[in-house]
Amino acid sequence: MFEKDKLSNIENSLDEYEKVTSKLLEKRPERREDFISGSGDSIKNLYTPLDIEKIDYSESLGMPGSYPYTRGVQPNMYRGKLWTMRMYAGFATAEESNKRYKYLVEQGSSGLSVAFDLPTQIGYDSDHSLAEGEVGKVGVAIDSLKDMEVLFDGIPLDKVSTSMTINAPAGVLLAMYIAVAEKQGVSADKLRGTIQNDILKEYIARGTYIFPTEPSMRLITDIFEYCSKEVPKWNTISISGYHIREAGSTASQEVGFTLADGIAYVEAAIKAGLKVDDFAPRLSFFFNAHNDLFEEIAKYRAARRLWAKIMKDRFGAKNPKSMSLKFHTQTGGSTLTAQQPDNNIVRVAIQTLAAVLGGTQSLHTNSRDEALALPSVDSVRIALRTQQIVAHESGVTNTVDPLAGSFFVESMTDKIEAEAVKYIQKIDDLGGAPKAIDDGYIQREIMDAAYKYQKEIESNDRIIVGMNQFQIEEERPTGLLKVDLSVGENQKLKLVELRNGRDNVAVEKTLVELRKVCEGSENVMPYILDAVKTYATLGEITQVMRDVFGEYQQSVII
Amino acid sequence: MDLLQGLKKGNKRAAAKLITMIENRTEGYQDVLKEIHKSSGKAYVIGITGPPGAGKSTLTDKLVKEIRKQDKKVAIIAIDPTSPFSGGSILGDRIRMNDLSLDPGVFIRSMGTRGHLGGLSVATKSAIKILDVYGAEYIFVETVGVGQSEIEIVKSADTTVMVMVPGLGDDIQAIKAGIMEIGDVFVINKADRDGANRTRAEIEMMLDFSNSEFKPAVKMAVAVDGKGINDIIDEIERHKEYLIKTDKYHHNRVTSAREEIVEIIKENITDKIFNDHLISSQLAELTQKVVKREIDPYTAGFNILKSIKL
């Protein structure tokens, strides 16, 4: 990128600079022996053109909106349209969550993001014995289409885009969404939104799996195929690094493991007979935002560039939309402290900047009280306002990819990409992501990083403000949002009512059909949709699938 | 002796506490062992061994579920290697047997490989006896087939199931000498992976060289999906019938009883010698001389032997 003779001038002055600083260091050593990034990588004292001399602008960066998309997926980025401010919410009953969604839309939230409770995510009805104590706790409880109708009551589904954090039973919830829309008079081809639908990271890090790998991959490719025809504007998967990072991975691992999962989905779909350019444009990603501003920005840029290369070179994609990595970001839940929770507002602000400077398409900002409980309405508002301040007051949205060309950020981008490539190669050697998960390779790498990080904190090598330094005596906040146990009881009563009121013969008939399809190879989605419409419950539908597919067994890696 | 009463009545807590007592060699443990020996010897012991990652725990889980259909009481001892660095350990085999922990007819105990004063094999054999008296009709002992004491444990089982996975070519070469001999049933788990047939052929070829009377069969399985489980059970039964018919069953028990006595003698001799102050100081003194090349280690060793009074 630079002229040869100018570079050698820089080299000379850098030598000079090093001499001066090392003399300085003799007199007064620096604050630390080693300066490390949020992921534990050593950071040099100075970055110069020498660190990025190999970069070829057109090849490595290019223009925003074109290959390899390092600088962003749209040509004018936030000058055209701001990112979608999408706040993940949902708790207790469909009624209460519905109120929260309406509130968020009134406050300027531009997309909905549904959190489901754990029984829903694992395919159990609220009256299942394993659901005891969990109903409505971390999200809304959905047992049947009835609950879904209430959840989106008064929200026009042709106007909003809805993201649903649902994985193992993603097809069932998507079917319910389609059915609700139909009742509103909205056809499936007008629906916009995302289902998470990323089972591999459930095995790796998040734990809400149901079925073994093979049938799970089939369900995913069935959804790809079905949506490419019937719900063309729907993002069929959100390949998630978020939870991998929350589980303790480094930034490079987040990129490497997430893209390796992505590769596995693309391969599965191709193997199932789909054409890469038919489904790849609807693949989306989901990354974390931690506190190390520059590392995070570099991470998003590296992920975009690497995915573009993978899609083009490895899978021969032709459609530019197949090559551009679009992603949602959530600020890092694990970076929040239970101590002095108001400090979390500042952390989230830094993370918001990282995501925006990294070119995110949508963003959820965490609330200050999330290390304590579910967020209160006030905290959610502050979190949303943080995004709005960055969008409208900070000025960072005025130009596209403002940090491009920074010696530090570009060299960090290169480094993260190179490390991610190494992880992907290793996973390829092991036979792909599903095998690498089976063997526990990915989990072990993440756990090693997590344990190292914990030790750094405990030895005060890493300072977390308010937690291991700058502590105060404080009273823990009271009056946190709590979900009453009566929510579970009410859901149970509603289930009894539902089972008495519906046409049980029709339910049984659709479930028998579904079982046959599961045993065969036809696409399951139309049959799930039929079952959902008869008000078969989520638990009943997934039970049929459990019977046919079996259940996943966790690999224990510590 | 409350615990012993409880044990004989099939109380789980008593069995668990007694195993701890043996593991830690808490005072009185020998009395316990003396007491229970008489009533032990009824259970059929099945060893499950193979390299790490072969799926031993999952296979054990499925085998036990199948055997439980006959309403037989089962116990499992899962042995996990201890971290070589900290002396602590994380025992994770249980995780693959999670549904079994709700079955009242199953008892599962995890054991680390460190921290057993008398050696792991002694502790395991004692634990087997306790679970035998507790009423288990089948006892599964699951362990990675490495290390002398683990091989000893496996050898003391009535039937040993060797679990392999496809694509272990070189590993098979390496372990054939030691471990291939002790397998009575061979299982190729994860048989849906590439190379399963090749691995099977390799094992069968090696077994052809063996001149033992009982020809082990090689069974294919995908334990995670419950495939091949019944075949393996049938094969265990076939081996059991062979043992009984040929009187090998009795013969093996004679061998292991003898080994047990020998082991107790060895262990106690070693204890006595190295806990003796005089001998310790003599050893220290002679060691110095050996290092300085004043005498050789043989002379030193025999000098010490001379002064030992048992």
Place this chain on the structure above:
Amino acid sequence: MDRPIRVLVSKPGLDGHDRGAKVIARALRDAGMEVIYTGLRQTPEQIVNAAIQEDVDVIATSILSGAHGTLLPKIAELLKEQGAEDILFIGGGVIPDEDIPELIESGVKAIFTPGTPTSETVEFIVNNVRK
């Protein structure tokens, strides 16, 4: 030789976030303890059955889903039923301070909230385990 402290580390309920449980399992191992890890989705019955068969000195549970109010007292109750209250029963995770007194009342011996150094948990176990 000192016998190692045996600890059952477990995740009750449906919550799949096991970073904390795994980090604590490693820390206890590095402190020389024998850790029996039972992984995700454990019912109170499974946890207590495992604890009894393994004859552990400590049960350490981690729970982030908010179901602690139901699941932890249930474990304590089952331990009492089995006459096994002498097992040191502790919990950790996202548990609001105001919920802690009730949990302690039910039989949980200590609750460790986010940000607790693992060394503090190790120390608590060493000082409070049955001798």
